[in-house]
Amino acid sequence: MPLPQIESVHAKATTPHAPGRMKRSRLASIVCWPFLIVCVLLVVFGLIICWSAVQTDEDYSFSRQLVGVAIGIVVMMALWMFDYRKFGALTYPLLIVSAILILSPHLPIIGRTVMGATSWIYIGMQVQPGEFAKVTVVLFAASLLAKYNGRLDSAREYCKCVLLLLVPFLCIMTQPDLGTGLVYLFISAVVLVMGGARLRFLLITLGLFIGAIACVFALDEVLKYQTADGTWEYRLLQNYQRSRLFVFMNQDSLSTTDEGYNLKQAMIAIGSGGLFGKGLGFSTQSALGFLPEAPTDFIFCVLAEQLGFFGVIVLLALYAALIGIAIHIARTCGNLFGMLIVCAIVGMWLFQILENIGMCCGLMPITGIPLPFVSYGSSFMMVNFAMLGLISSVYSHEMAPTTGAGYGSSR
Numbered sequence: 001m002p003l004p005q006i007e008s009v010h011a012k013a014t015t016p017h018a019p020g021r022m023k024r025s026r027l028a029s030i031v032c033w034p035f036l037i038v039c040v041l042l043v044v045f046g047l048i049i050c051w052s053a054v055q056t057d058e059d060y061s062f063s064r065q066l067v068g069v070a071i072g073i074v075v076m077m078a079l080w081m082f083d084y085r086k087f088g089a090l091t092y093p094l095l096i097v098s099a100i101l102i103l104s105p106h107l108p109i110i111g112r113t114v115m116g117a118t119s120w121i122y123i124g125m126q127v128q129p130g131e132f133a134k135v136t137v138v139l140f141a142a143s144l145l146a147k148y149n150g151r152l153d154s155a156r157e158y159c160k161c162v163l164l165l166l167v168p169f170l171c172i173m174t175q176p177d178l179g180t181g182l183v184y185l186f187i188s189a190v191v192l193v194m195g196g197a198r199l200r201f202l203l204i205t206l207g208l209f210i211g212a213i214a215c216v217f218a219l220d221e222v223l224k225y226q227t228a229d230g231t232w233e234y235r236l237l238q239n240y241q242r243s244r245l246f247v248f249m250n251q252d253s254l255s256t257t258d259e260g261y262n263l264k265q266a267m268i269a270i271g272s273g274g275l276f277g278k279g280l281g282f283s284t285q286s287a288l289g290f291l292p293e294a295p296t297d298f299i300f301c302v303l304a305e306q307l308g309f310f311g312v313i314v315l316l317a318l319y320a321a322l323i324g325i326a327i328h329i330a331r332t333c334g335n336l337f338g339m340l341i342v343c344a345i346v347g348m349w350l351f352q353i354l355e356n357i358g359m360c361c362g363l364m365p366i367t368g369i370p371l372p373f374v375s376y377g378s379s380f381m382m383v384n385f386a387m388l389g390l391i392s393s394v395y396s397h398e399m400a401p402t403t404g405a406g407y408g409s410s411r
Contacts, residue, residue, distance in 0.1 A: 030396035035325045039388055042318045043069065046374035049311075052281050053295040053302045053376065060295050060376055068378025072385030079389030083397055087139045088337045091147070094140035095167060101133040102171040116238070119175045130172055130180045131379040134348065135386045137168050137184050142340035145195030150336055152197040161192070162205060176238070179367040182355075183348055190347030191340050245365050262298075265290045266360045269301035277308030295376035297368055300360045315374070319353055329395050338394040345387045 047069070054060040087094065105111040105118045112120035120126050144161060145152070152158055165188035172181040193202065216236050223235045269285035272278070283305045286294035294302050303311050323346055330342035349372050356371040358364030370380050 030392075032325065032329065032392065032395045035322075035329070035391070035395070038318060038321045038325060042322060042373050045315065045318060048280070049299060049303050049306075049374055050295060050376050052283075052306060053286060053299050055281060056286065057295060064378050065376055065381065068381040069385070071378070072382040075382055076385040076389035076392070079386055080392040080396065082393060084338060084341065084390060084393040085335065085397065088143050088146060091140060091143040094136050094143065095164065098133045098136040098140055098168050099171050101129040101136065102168060103174065104129045105175060117175050117177050119177050119180075128377075128379040130175070130177055131377075131383045132386075133168060133172075134180075134183065134187070134383050135390070137187055138341060138344040138348070138387070138390070140168075141165060141188055141191040142337055142344055145191050145197075146337040146340055148196060150196040152192075152195060152201075155201065158197055158201045161197075162188075165192070177368070179369040182367065183351060183369065186351040187344045187348050191344050194340055194343045195336075262292050263359075263362055263366060265292070266298050266301045267362060269298075270304040270360060273305040273308040273311075275309050277304070277306045277311055280306050282306060296370055297356070297366075297375070298360060299375050300357050300371055303374070304360075319349075319372075323349060326391055329391060333394055333398050335394075335398050338398050342391055342394055345391060348387070 047065070050065055051062050054062050054065070105113075105121050107121070110121040110123060111118055112122055112126060114120050119130055120128055144164060148157065152161065168184045169181045169188075172184060192205075220234045220236045224232050225235075227233055265285055269283070269291050272285070278284075283302060285291040285305055286298075286302050291298055291301055300312075303315060307314075326342055326346050330339045330346065333339045333342065352369050352372050355364050355367060355369045356375070359366045359369075370377060372384055373381070
């Protein structure tokens, strides 16, 4: 039955205009149009909110954000055209690159310390290598678990995987950057679950993780010391980290600490937006300086204040569409490595979205985790575009109609 169709295609190829049509057909085959359209809408919407947030803050430059988007598009196109399967054999090189990127801010010449964290390097412009390491961590974790073909039954191999996946987290905690470290852990957890690790192993790991957190707090109480001015300092956790957790667990104290003040102002900004907001560019909490780090950590509050509940619903709808299409790509992908890459990226986005919005509403502890495609930060935007490129590469090399199942089909 397919023979007449093949012959007709060859017959068309003999016409003078066939090459152009074939190129257009090939382009259409490697593009997941619903995914691309949602990405464009989300990026444009995010840039509008970011522009509005930086107008009243001289410490931020919107042109720098546009530069990050421009470079990000180039990176996305490069990864899109690149065959992602070639990363599958680079498990340990990817781990080494991740460690080098994360530890590079400790170099004496290019390293920079900002707000108590040695997370930046200066190479003509200030960048955050820990952000770029998210790309290599995703590829490393996916390539590591893909070697087990979807079944990780050996306790020894499971422990080996967990120890290797902990390396990026331990490296980032030398800065320290707990927010980015939590993102690494969540990426690793998603890949372990989707990579076929036994449920018993996962539950034991979760129990050990909770126990480790309790031990850290208990040990910190033992090791704390009193400074000359009478305040207590902790050795394992920074005072502001403990304060953020205290505020989350006891929100009646919103006015007694800096973190409590930040959360209180965030809630005021969200509540004052009402149904349709005060209008784009019109806000009081961020414009008058009440809302800290408005273009980065608390940009969701800017959105809620200026565009109200309607604007929040638009953003959440775009996120839902982006993640829904990505999940479809993962579900119908015939390659385990590609499926794990997409799942890791979706898990990373979900964690960042839930944490950022949750902390603004008092539902999650306050961390420095930005909002994907919306928060200010050129490094952050480049990384998000790189993730889009990886997902597009998986689609074009595994699911495009010329090589597999197209969007909307199933296997």
